[in-house]
Amino acid sequence: MRLLFIVFFFITHSVSANTISVQTLNIYSPFYVGNKEDRKNSLFQFLKNESSDINFFQEVWFESDYQQLEKISQSIGLSSIYHTASFKYKKQSGLMTAVKGNVYKTEFYFFPQGNSWIDSVYNFFNINKGFGVTYATLPQTSNTPFIAVNVHLHHLSQETRLLQLLSYLKWFLNESILSRPVIFAGDFNFEPSSLEFEMIQHIFRFKEPQSHLNFPYKCTVCKENEYFIGHTISKILQISYERTIDYIFFRSSPSTHLTPKNFVVFPKKYNGNFLSDHYGVKAEIKFEPYSKRQEISWSELENRIKLFLETLDKVQYQLSKNSSPLDDIPLSEYYRKTTAQINVEQFLNSLRNRLRNEDSLLIQHLSQN
Numbered sequence: 001m002r003l004l005f006i007v008f009f010f011i012t013h014s015v016s017a018n019t020i021s022v023q024t025l026n027i028y029s030p031f032y033v034g035n036k037e038d039r040k041n042s043l044f045q046f047l048k049n050e051s052s053d054i055n056f057f058q059e060v061w062f063e064s065d066y067q068q069l070e071k072i073s074q075s076i077g078l079s080s081i082y083h084t085a086s087f088k089y090k091k092q093s094g095l096m097t098a099v100k101g102n103v104y105k106t107e108f109y110f111f112p113q114g115n116s117w118i119d120s121v122y123n124f125f126n127i128n129k130g131f132g133v134t135y136a137t138l139p140q141t142s143n144t145p146f147i148a149v150n151v152h153l154h155h156l157s158q159e160t161r162l163l164q165l166l167s168y169l170k171w172f173l174n175e176s177i178l179s180r181p182v183i184f185a186g187d188f189n190f191e192p193s194s195l196e197f198e199m200i201q202h203i204f205r206f207k208e209p210q211s212h213l214n215f216p217y218k219c220t221v222c223k224e225n226e227y228f229i230g231h232t233i234s235k236i237l238q239i240s241y242e243r244t245i246d247y248i249f250f251r252s253s254p255s256t257h258l259t260p261k262n263f264v265v266f267p268k269k270y271n272g273n274f275l276s277d278h279y280g281v282k283a284e285i286k287f288e289p290y291s292k293r294q295e296i297s298w299s300e301l302e303n304r305i306k307l308f309l310e311t312l313d314k315v316q317y318q319l320s321k322n323s324s325p326l327d328d329i330p331l332s333e334y335y336r337k338t339t340a341q342i343n344v345e346q347f348l349n350s351l352r353n354r355l356r357n358e359d360s361l362l363i364q365h366l367s368q369n
Helices: 002-013 036-050 063-075 117-124 158-172 195-203 229-237 298-320 331-340 344-354 361-367
Strands: 019-026 054-058 079-082 096-099 102-110 130-137 146-152 182-187 246-251 256-265 281-289
Touching (some): 019 246, 036 063, 054 146, 054 182, 063 079, 079 130, 096 130, 102 158, 130 158, 158 195, 158 298, 246 256
Parallel strands (some): 019 054, 146 182
Antiparallel strands (some): 019 281, 079 096, 102 130, 130 146, 182 246, 256 281
16 A cells, blocks of 8 residues: 555656646546545545646536536646536536646537436436547647547447447547547546457557556456445455446657656545545656657558458447447447548548658558458
């Protein structure tokens, strides 16, 4: 425990030049949760004392919670954004981002909803998950423009999560997005062994600190946490029910290289309280301009294209197995309509900036597949 605290203290207080700290936490704020006031007070104290340069929060459902988080954020020099902009909206995402820098633009996009019983509950309470986008600069990265994306995916249905990631892909495949560094973090509700994780790796080409640093994956919803449903399941069934579902992903741009320098799961308690049914995660990421043009071999390029297309095929197959419709449209048809709006060529063509030969062979290669 002492070692964990030392590591956590280092990552929170010893950030080097050109390096930013990033953290994400689902604050577990629904009305039915016990000990909410004590947890909130600990969370507010945690943010005040241990904030990062970029802070992502999920499940900020109540205006009073946001106002208090916003007040604390402003007191320590953070610019805060409640995605969907106002509690007057009929639908709310529960997403909040706080950045220690210059925020010059924000966007929000709702995800397609599923059709399960939990989606009926979401509709009743006017909840619609999505992703919030923050365009910002930070002084310690020489004011390099970057994009911070806060996300909360469906927690029950894999098919809905796949469609949500496809809807994110429609936004992502844009030259203005691909030309900037991106931090993509939040409550993803999938495991490292999942098809969704493959999408993040092979379609979006995001990386995450754990594998890059050879750190083992650790649970972010853990059996010892009394607020996690797995705590009760583990006790009753005498099994260990734990999951890794919260991540910080990152992607370099053609001109700026991002490298993770450290990573840690939050301390189990703060001021004697679990902050949430989740443990958050925190990372240090270094921003460095490329000193020379980055090159990629044709074999590596072909392998990337192969993985990209194979992963899309897996997504299509998974959706085709499910006969349950979304918005009265079969999932296979929903997939076809969604991917028809995605310019795959544009995405793959963005790699040309890293090729030795500026020509059209990449697009030719894609057209042959």
